Amino acid sequence: MASEERNGSEPIRSQPIRTLARVGENQCEGGTNYRIVLEVDDWPEWGAGQFVMLSPGPETAAVHYDPLLPRPMAIFASSGSTGSQKVVVLYKVEGRGTQLLAAARVGDHVRIVGPLGRGFEIPEKGTHSILVGGGTGTASLYGLASAALAAGPVTVILGARRAELLMAPSDFEKLGVELKIATEDGSSGSRGLVTDVLKPMLEATPDTGSQTRVYACGPTPMMRACSELAKASGTRCDVALENRMACGFGVCLGCAVPMAEGGYTLVCNQGPVYDSRDLEWAGIP
Ligand SMILES: Cc1cc2nc3c(=O)[nH]c(=O)nc-3n(C[C@H](O)[C@H](O)[C@H](O)COP(=O)(O)OP(=O)(O)OC[C@H]3O[C@@H](n4cnc5c(N)ncnc54)[C@H](O)[C@@H]3O)c2cc1C
Ligand code: FES
Numbered sequence: 001m002a003s004e005e006r007n008g009s010e011p012i013r014s015q016p017i018r019t020l021a022r023v024g025e026n027q028c029e030g031g032t033n034y035r036i037v038l039e040v041d042d043w044p045e046w047g048a049g050q051f052v053m054l055s056p057g058p059e060t061a062a063v064h065y066d067p068l069l070p071r072p073m074a075i076f077a078s079s080g081s082t083g084s085q086k087v088v089v090l091y092k093v094e095g096r097g098t099q100l101l102a103a104a105r106v107g108d109h110v111r112i113v114g115p116l117g118r119g120f121e122i123p124e125k126g127t128h129s130i131l132v133g134g135g136t137g138t139a140s141l142y143g144l145a146s147a148a149l150a151a152g153p154v155t156v157i158l159g160a161r162r163a164e165l166l167m168a169p170s171d172f173e174k175l176g177v178e179l180k181i182a183t184e185d186g187s188s189g190s191r192g193l194v195t196d197v198l199k200p201m202l203e204a205t206p207d208t209g210s211q212t213r214v215y216a217c218g219p220t221p222m223m224r225a226c227s228e229l230a231k232a233s234g235t236r237c238d239v240a241l242e243n244r245m246a247c248g249f250g251v252c253l254g255c256a257v258p259m260a261e262g263g264y265t266l267v268c269n270q271g272p273v274y275d276s277r278d279l280e281w282a283g284i285p
Helices: 096-102 135-148 169-175 194-204 220-232
Strands: 017-028 033-043 051-054 071-074 077-079 083-092 109-116 128-134 154-160 178-183 212-217 236-240 256-258 264-266 273-275
Touching (some): 033 109, 071 135, 077 135, 083 096, 128 135, 128 194, 128 220, 135 169, 135 212, 135 236, 154 169, 194 212, 194 220, 220 236
Parallel strands (some): 212 236
Antiparallel strands (some): 033 083, 051 071, 051 109, 077 083
């Protein structure tokens, strides 16, 4: 995992592995949110914002051409010694793939490929990091929150439609970050959107140059709105895209999105994290 001495440096990119992971835990955390702990031998060093491709369900659950493709999931956290590690993934049951994953029992084995992609640059010392997570996008930000605390104050803004859909608020609270919550129905935190919380924060600290950085992960309209607010205040905003993916490592070209200066980028390989100014937002699904 990213460590203090890596502040301001290029994201970690270890050689990914492809293996069967043993399910150590797989629990519902409320609503459709689950936490799966996968025991993986020889798990490499990984960086905040990287992801894994998980087969939809345990090896024995279904013939694996239905569904055929693995599902991308952010690496939330890992623990244990070098070698065998517990890799934690938080997921929301959306469709058939995640339904099969939710049915995995302790002791089952799930195919995993990772760590994949280019994650977040850890902020430089003295930076105030503002992390904005919407829905499942929250899972991509936990490793960053943890690493960014070594650089300076961290504010985390989490949002969801209602309280039970918030992902991991207590994990962030335990880290010691400043936590702000926004729900659309007002069942937790302030009523409204994460951008309603972000906007006054950025207005209150107008262009502090490199001292403030915004990081966002969630639905595309949310990330785009965060990017525009950050731009208006002269603050850099990095986003972690959550496009649909088929292969996860640059072969199928299914995850291509347009760049602001023309051409395309493969989110699974050159991303999922980008400086939001580099993206052509109108072409992002
Ligand atoms: C880099 C990356 C990291 C991700 N990390 C997480 C994570 O940590 N936790 C988590 O719960 N989800 C995460 N996602 C989204 C997750 O991959 C999808 O929710 C999942 O593939 C849905 O599979 P399914 O078979 O259950 O649903 P499907 O039957 O394939 O689809 C069901 C519904 O989910 C929507 N959907 C499918 N894929 C995506 C997607 N990529 N983004 C948004 N909506 C989608 C479909 O449009 C459809 O409405 C991530 C995606 C990417 C690209
Ligand atoms: S998912 Fe196949 S190239 Fe990106």
